[in-house]
Amino acid sequence: MNESGRLEAFSDGVFAIATTLLILEIKVPEHAGDGLWSALGDQWPSYAAYVVSFLVIGIMWLNHHQIFRFVVRVDRTLMFLNLLLLMTVAALPWPAALMAEYLRDSSGSHAAAAVYSGLMVVMAVNYHLLWWHLTRTGHLFDDRVDTVAARATIRRFALGGLVYPATVGLSFVSAPLTLAVHGLLAVYYGFNQLPVPTKPVEGAAGAVPEAL
Amino acid sequence: MNESGRLEAFSDGVFAIATTLLILEIKVPEHAGDGLWSALGDQWPSYAAYVVSFLVIGIMWLNHHQIFRFVVRVDRTLMFLNLLLLMTVAALPWPAALMAEYLRDSSGSHAAAAVYSGLMVVMAVNYHLLWWHLTRTGHLFDDRVDTVAARATIRRFALGGLVYPATVGLSFVSAPLTLAVHGLLAVYYGFNQLPVPTKPVEGAAGAVPEAL
Amino acid sequence: MNESGRLEAFSDGVFAIATTLLILEIKVPEHAGDGLWSALGDQWPSYAAYVVSFLVIGIMWLNHHQIFRFVVRVDRTLMFLNLLLLMTVAALPWPAALMAEYLRDSSGSHAAAAVYSGLMVVMAVNYHLLWWHLTRTGHLFDDRVDTVAARATIRRFALGGLVYPATVGLSFVSAPLTLAVHGLLAVYYGFNQLPVPTKPVEGAAGAVPEAL
Amino acid sequence: MNESGRLEAFSDGVFAIATTLLILEIKVPEHAGDGLWSALGDQWPSYAAYVVSFLVIGIMWLNHHQIFRFVVRVDRTLMFLNLLLLMTVAALPWPAALMAEYLRDSSGSHAAAAVYSGLMVVMAVNYHLLWWHLTRTGHLFDDRVDTVAARATIRRFALGGLVYPATVGLSFVSAPLTLAVHGLLAVYYGFNQLPVPTKPVEGAAGAVPEAL
Numbered sequence: 001m002n003e004s005g006r007l008e009a010f011s012d013g014v015f016a017i018a019t020t021l022l023i024l025e026i027k028v029p030e031h032a033g034d035g036l037w038s039a040l041g042d043q044w045p046s047y048a049a050y051v052v053s054f055l056v057i058g059i060m061w062l063n064h065h066q067i068f069r070f071v072v073r074v075d076r077t078l079m080f081l082n083l084l085l086l087m088t089v090a091a092l093p094w095p096a097a098l099m100a101e102y103l104r105d106s107s108g109s110h111a112a113a114a115v116y117s118g119l120m121v122v123m124a125v126n127y128h129l130l131w132w133h134l135t136r137t138g139h140l141f142d143d144r145v146d147t148v149a150a151r152a153t154i155r156r157f158a159l160g161g162l163v164y165p166a167t168v169g170l171s172f173v174s175a176p177l178t179l180a181v182h183g184l185l186a187v188y189y190g191f192n193q194l195p196v197p198t199k200p201v202e203g204a205a206g207a208v209p210e211a212l
Numbered sequence: 213m214n215e216s217g218r219l220e221a222f223s224d225g226v227f228a229i230a231t232t233l234l235i236l237e238i239k240v241p242e243h244a245g246d247g248l249w250s251a252l253g254d255q256w257p258s259y260a261a262y263v264v265s266f267l268v269i270g271i272m273w274l275n276h277h278q279i280f281r282f283v284v285r286v287d288r289t290l291m292f293l294n295l296l297l298l299m300t301v302a303a304l305p306w307p308a309a310l311m312a313e314y315l316r317d318s319s320g321s322h323a324a325a326a327v328y329s330g331l332m333v334v335m336a337v338n339y340h341l342l343w344w345h346l347t348r349t350g351h352l353f354d355d356r357v358d359t360v361a362a363r364a365t366i367r368r369f370a371l372g373g374l375v376y377p378a379t380v381g382l383s384f385v386s387a388p389l390t391l392a393v394h395g396l397l398a399v400y401y402g403f404n405q406l407p408v409p410t411k412p413v414e415g416a417a418g419a420v421p422e423a424l
Numbered sequence: 425m426n427e428s429g430r431l432e433a434f435s436d437g438v439f440a441i442a443t444t445l446l447i448l449e450i451k452v453p454e455h456a457g458d459g460l461w462s463a464l465g466d467q468w469p470s471y472a473a474y475v476v477s478f479l480v481i482g483i484m485w486l487n488h489h490q491i492f493r494f495v496v497r498v499d500r501t502l503m504f505l506n507l508l509l510l511m512t513v514a515a516l517p518w519p520a521a522l523m524a525e526y527l528r529d530s531s532g533s534h535a536a537a538a539v540y541s542g543l544m545v546v547m548a549v550n551y552h553l554l555w556w557h558l559t560r561t562g563h564l565f566d567d568r569v570d571t572v573a574a575r576a577t578i579r580r581f582a583l584g585g586l587v588y589p590a591t592v593g594l595s596f597v598s599a600p601l602t603l604a605v606h607g608l609l610a611v612y613y614g615f616n617q618l619p620v621p622t623k624p625v626e627g628a629a630g631a632v633p634e635a636l
Numbered sequence: 637m638n639e640s641g642r643l644e645a646f647s648d649g650v651f652a653i654a655t656t657l658l659i660l661e662i663k664v665p666e667h668a669g670d671g672l673w674s675a676l677g678d679q680w681p682s683y684a685a686y687v688v689s690f691l692v693i694g695i696m697w698l699n700h701h702q703i704f705r706f707v708v709r710v711d712r713t714l715m716f717l718n719l720l721l722l723m724t725v726a727a728l729p730w731p732a733a734l735m736a737e738y739l740r741d742s743s744g745s746h747a748a749a750a751v752y753s754g755l756m757v758v759m760a761v762n763y764h765l766l767w768w769h770l771t772r773t774g775h776l777f778d779d780r781v782d783t784v785a786a787r788a789t790i791r792r793f794a795l796g797g798l799v800y801p802a803t804v805g806l807s808f809v810s811a812p813l814t815l816a817v818h819g820l821l822a823v824y825y826g827f828n829q830l831p832v833p834t835k836p837v838e839g840a841a842g843a844v845p846e847a848l
Contacts, residue, residue, distance in 0.1 A: 008218060009645065009648050010651065012222050012225060014656050016222050019299075021656060023302055024233070026303075032320055036314065036320040036323040055295070076827055086655070090658070101664050102668075102672065191288055191292075220430060227437075229653075233441075235442075235517050235518050238518045244532055245532050249535050266507075267507070271507070274507070402503075436649055439649075440650045441653055443723075444653040444654055447654075447727055450727075452730070454737075458743040460743070460744040460748065478723045479719070485646060486719070615716075
């Protein structure tokens with residue numbers, strides 16, 4: 001196992017558990033009897049919060065995985081920044097439950113959506129810090145990485161990150177819309193993450209497939 | 213760790229956590245005292261839902277594992293389809309709890325069983341999408357796989373998948389029977405999964421044991 | 425990763441999650457204020473159930489790990505038997521919570537202890553089935569294992585297993601004593617498991633340390 | 637996978653799950669409506685307990701990881717001591733919830749903080765036992781480790797550990813302060829852990845980066 005292997009294993013664990021705990025926020029309606037179908041229908045915010053939050057964490061994991069494929073050394077700062085990132089990822093089941101509880105409540109929905117979006121802002125900031133630490137000197141990357149090009153991505157990264165503060169504002173307009181936007185952002189980042197820039201390879205070119 | 217290693221590690225995590233969370237749906241009877249034995253007996257739907265759902269997820273894991281032994285490359289689409297599959301797997305503790313709560317309720321049991329079966333339909337569809345993506349071009353498989361034969365399995369796969377929509381119908385006849393059928397299907401797929409077709413090997417024939 | 429690697433990874437996941445979920449059965453006393461110390465003291469059955477159950481699962485994992493170090497091939501039957509074993513391991517948080525709730529209740533404690541002991545019987549049976557399948561032909565072991573000697577351990581194994589049915593009887597005498605016995609049995613098996621018999625090695629003798 | 641690989645995998649699982657379960661102690665306020673913001677504000681002890689406990693477990697993991705990088709053999713005693721350590725790590729979500737519930741309660745806060753600090757004492761003792769077992773003979777370490785120097789760290793280690801009993805005393809002065817101190821201690825140990833002393837290397841000096 002290379003040096004970053006156990007950091008990845010621990011991170012994978014937190015990502016996997018955080019996604020799987022999300023299901024605990026979907027409740028079983030009590031004493032519904034005949035009315036079970038409608039009681040289940042009334043719970044649509046729970047289902048929406050589950051799907052969106054699962055995608056958010058799942059795709060976060062995917063991009064985390066994509067970056068760490070190129071990390072071969074770890075230092076204390078990377079460990080610590082990664083821990084901060086995991087702390088926000090692992091916290092998501094709570095605002096998800098908050099959204100599920102208050103999405104249909106005209107007065108509480110805005111606060112719930114703002115908390116959800118606020119956590120996403122913190123998560124994005126932590127993710128940028130991690131990327132910034134990795135690209136600043138590039139000493140933790142393996143040889144394939146073009147560190148100059150990697151450093152240059154920081155500005156575009158940060159620009160993309162501005163969308164998260166905007167969702168905090170949107171929370172005060174419409175909570176369901178805010179949740180939908182978070183779902184769309186997750187899918188977008190699932191297919192359009194900035195790739196880790198690599199140097200042109202001469203020899204074993206097949207090692208890093210284009211498609212990923 | 214080969215390229216699909218971390219995808220498998222994350223998937224293993226979700227499968228393992230989802231199975232283990234199932235136990236949370238079995239409640240501890242309160243203030244039962246002398247009547248604890250009968251209170252425990254009344255909870256039989258919880259035990260049945262636990263056993264069946266554990267087998268369903270466990271054997272899903274087994275077959276997932278079986279397929280990914282032959283996957284040596286991953287692309288974004290595979291990652292995304294796998295995420296959709298995990299989203300349904302991780303959701304199972306919820307309909308399991310629903311079954312446990314309503315299986316003995318004449319009016320609510322049908323809705324509960326239909327939701328359980330409905331999730332199984334979505335799970336089967338996601339599983340087929342993943343298999344379809346893998347076999348369509350076969351570019352993610354390792355060299356052992358006979359991609360032509362693998363592609364040909366899709367129709368039989370889909371045919372087998374028709375049993376899940378049928379369980380939705382069965383839900384409106386008998387919820388306990390529906391649960392039993394899901395248990396039997398899991399055991400059946402535990403021993404009769406379509407194998408990944410491999411090419412006849414000349415050299416190290418022992419590498420892929422027949423028995424698995 | 426060798427063939428049994430992913431089976432071990434999945435098993436490790438279930439063992440780790442089951443132990444960690446145990447903490448959820450220890451409740452936070454409500455509105456205790458000044459009386460928090462005594463409210464915490466009243467919860468001693470929860471602490472006892474936590475410690476004993478953690479040891480039971482932890483040492484089960486240790487012995488599982490010890491056996492699988494020698495397993496280099498897997499077949500469907502092994503997968504299935506392992507799944508049955510995990511199903512009982514993952515179920516332990518429930519009787520642990522039952523013990524915590526009823527240990528101080530004169531009428532309910534016997535039923536709670538009997539359920540706990542009953543699950544331990546099923547766990548022991550599943551463990552023996554797995555060992556029996558492994559030793560019967562020995563075709564899944566690696567070359568170091570002395571399969572004849574391994575097969576011969578079955579009788580002593582089964583004899584040791586008789587202690588678990590005895591704890592079911594003990595449950596009707598004293599529930600706290602039963603819990604204590606399970607704790608002692610776990611520690612005993614932690615240090616005295618029957619080792620997997622290996623052939624005398626000529627070459628690299630250091631590979632399998634005596635101490636383990 | 638080397639011999640300590642699966643012990644690390646199991647430990648990583650427990651660390652990862654324990655951190656991720658912490659979020660379950662943060663509740664969703666019920667029926668808050670208009671007052672959701674203030675209801676969320678009232679929950680500040682939950683957020684503080686989450687952040688501190690996440691750091692405590694996360695950095696414990698980091699240091700555990702740091703030590704086990706040098707462990708290449710395992711024996712039963714190491715397994716058992718590691719299990720005791722994990723038992724206390726996995727228990728932390730409970731005193732965290734206790735802190736969250738009672739931090740603002742003048743009469744209950746001292747008991748809650750004392751229980752939290754008490755568990756930290758047990759955790760520190762278990763950690764020292766593990767380190768003592770590893771350094772006493774050094775037979776489980778790999779060749780890089782300077783076992784004489786490692787043994788010499790025990791006294792300094794123990795001295796540092798005295799801070800934990802002191803936090804038990806502090807609990808009776810101020811519970812919020814106690815929590816803050818635990819957070820600071822975690823961050824301190826995150827950056828200042830005693831390194832595992834290694835021998836001067838002649839050849840591949842880059843293998844163990846100074847920065848870690």
